[in-house]
Amino acid sequence: MLFSPALNRLAEAFRRLPGIGPKTALRLVFYVLSMDEEAVEDMARALVEARRRVRQCVCCRNLTEEETCSICRDPRRDASVLCVVQEPRDIPVIEKSGEFRGRYFVLHGALSPMEGRGPAELKIPLLLQLLAKGEVKEMIIATNPNVEGDATAYYLAETVRPLGVKVMRIGFGLPVGGDLEYADELTMKRALESRREML
Amino acid sequence: MLFSPALNRLAEAFRRLPGIGPKTALRLVFYVLSMDEEAVEDMARALVEARRRVRQCVCCRNLTEEETCSICRDPRRDASVLCVVQEPRDIPVIEKSGEFRGRYFVLHGALSPMEGRGPAELKIPLLLQLLAKGEVKEMIIATNPNVEGDATAYYLAETVRPLGVKVMRIGFGLPVGGDLEYADELTMKRALESRREML
Numbered sequence: 001m002l003f004s005p006a007l008n009r010l011a012e013a014f015r016r017l018p019g020i021g022p023k024t025a026l027r028l029v030f031y032v033l034s035m036d037e038e039a040v041e042d043m044a045r046a047l048v049e050a051r052r053r054v055r056q057c058v059c060c061r062n063l064t065e066e067e068t069c070s071i072c073r074d075p076r077r078d079a080s081v082l083c084v085v086q087e088p089r090d091i092p093v094i095e096k097s098g099e100f101r102g103r104y105f106v107l108h109g110a111l112s113p114m115e116g117r118g119p120a121e122l123k124i125p126l127l128l129q130l131l132a133k134g135e136v137k138e139m140i141i142a143t144n145p146n147v148e149g150d151a152t153a154y155y156l157a158e159t160v161r162p163l164g165v166k167v168m169r170i171g172f173g174l175p176v177g178g179d180l181e182y183a184d185e186l187t188m189k190r191a192l193e194s195r196r197e198m199l
Numbered sequence: 200m201l202f203s204p205a206l207n208r209l210a211e212a213f214r215r216l217p218g219i220g221p222k223t224a225l226r227l228v229f230y231v232l233s234m235d236e237e238a239v240e241d242m243a244r245a246l247v248e249a250r251r252r253v254r255q256c257v258c259c260r261n262l263t264e265e266e267t268c269s270i271c272r273d274p275r276r277d278a279s280v281l282c283v284v285q286e287p288r289d290i291p292v293i294e295k296s297g298e299f300r301g302r303y304f305v306l307h308g309a310l311s312p313m314e315g316r317g318p319a320e321l322k323i324p325l326l327l328q329l330l331a332k333g334e335v336k337e338m339i340i341a342t343n344p345n346v347e348g349d350a351t352a353y354y355l356a357e358t359v360r361p362l363g364v365k366v367m368r369i370g371f372g373l374p375v376g377g378d379l380e381y382a383d384e385l386t387m388k389r390a391l392e393s394r395r396e397m398l
Contacts, residue, residue: 003253003261003262003263003268003269003287003290004252004253004262004263004264004265005264006245006248006249006252006253006264007249007253007262009245009248009249010245010246010248010249012245013241013242013245013246016234016238016242017227017230018226018227018230019223019226024218026288026291027217027218027288028216028217029249030286030287030288031216031217032246032249032250033249033250033253033262035215035250037250037251039215040246040247040250041247042212043212043215043243043246044242044243044244044246044247045243046205046208046209046211046212047209047212047231047239047242047243047246048239048240048243049205049208049209050205050206050208050209050228050231050232051231051232051234051236051239052236053203053205054202054203054205054206054232062202063202063203063206063232064202064203065203065204065205066203069202070202087229088202088229089225089226089229091202092225
């Protein structure tokens with residue numbers, strides 16, 4: 001029992017968020033009490049409206065408030081190159097690189113027999129429908145570099161290659177700015193595997 | 200620009216909270232989207248209600264939803280011993296020790312000439328009114344062990360001692376379970392100053 005039922009309820013609400021433990025929750029509660037009442041109401045409204053308004057793009061399953069997302073609506077994006085990611089949050093990471101001008105497709109997860117996630121639990125049937133239209137010539141698989149992400153990548157490659165689409169996987173290796181000394185053995189293994197001739 | 204205006208507004212709202220950077224804000228936004236709509240509405244309500252309902256105890260300035268806080272209302276608490284803290288969040292820390300059965304007074308800050316906080320900006324006039332009633336025999340100053348907390352403690356000691364109240368300061372020294380090797384020099388200095396004879 002903290003100070004009052006209302007404070008306990010707010011602390012519990014904060015604790016439900018990922019990465020927020022009891023101490024951080026308490027710190028946030030006290031911060032909220034110090035805010036203008038209007039700012040707190042704005043925050044509450046932002047919560048409810050984000051949850052209510054945001055849905056998935058009918059085309060790529062990215063998040064949007066419209067029928068289709070801003071990337072799918074953008075005529076300057078190259079519809080012949082499709083980047084497949086696990087989650088909507090992966091898209092801004094790739095966008096920030098400035099290196100990709102194609103479109104995306106969001107799987108909303110990775111294959112995991114352990115957790116009962118097969119192709120139908122992801123958006124893979126929708127992806128195959130999109131590819132069947134024939135517009136996509138190259139698919140870049142940008143699932144996570146871990147067991148589930150790799151398994152998903154292999155499954156997609158096997159399934160999509162017969163459709164005549166060029167299937168690529170993003171490169172793995174040492175992170176730029178990183179120190180070779182601190183690279184773990186798997187990253188080092190991948191970095192050696194993906195070595196390129198210097199020209 | 201993230202995915203949609205509603206998501207941006209929520210990310211910005213999260214970023215206003217202390218200790219929440221852009222990456223954490225984004226993670227929280229995606230988590231909110233995965234929650235039940237009802238749970239999000241509960242969270243929004245908890246925010247607004249905590250801010251609206253919670254006020255300061257007229258007696259000790261702790262946080263409460265009533266006229267007086269649960270500690271001041273508790274007849275088993277010893278009204279002759281008063282523990283003075285900077286913030287309401289300090290109270291649960293002391294309560295958890297199980298070592299204190301008196302009452303509290305919350306200053307809501309520490310003296311800071313640099314930031315223009317004098318005795319009147321804190322609740323010191325209200326503290327003096329409370330002490331003038333004559334019920335408090337001992338005052339334990341539990342302000343933070345830093346420059347501002349110490350200055351506040353000295354100011355309070357000077358001001359309150361003439362009222363015939365025994366003025367104490369909580370003990371400082373090595374934290375229990377800590378390693379002497381890692382103690383900083385100021386903590387070590389305080390630990391030596393507050394040495395006690397072993398009996």
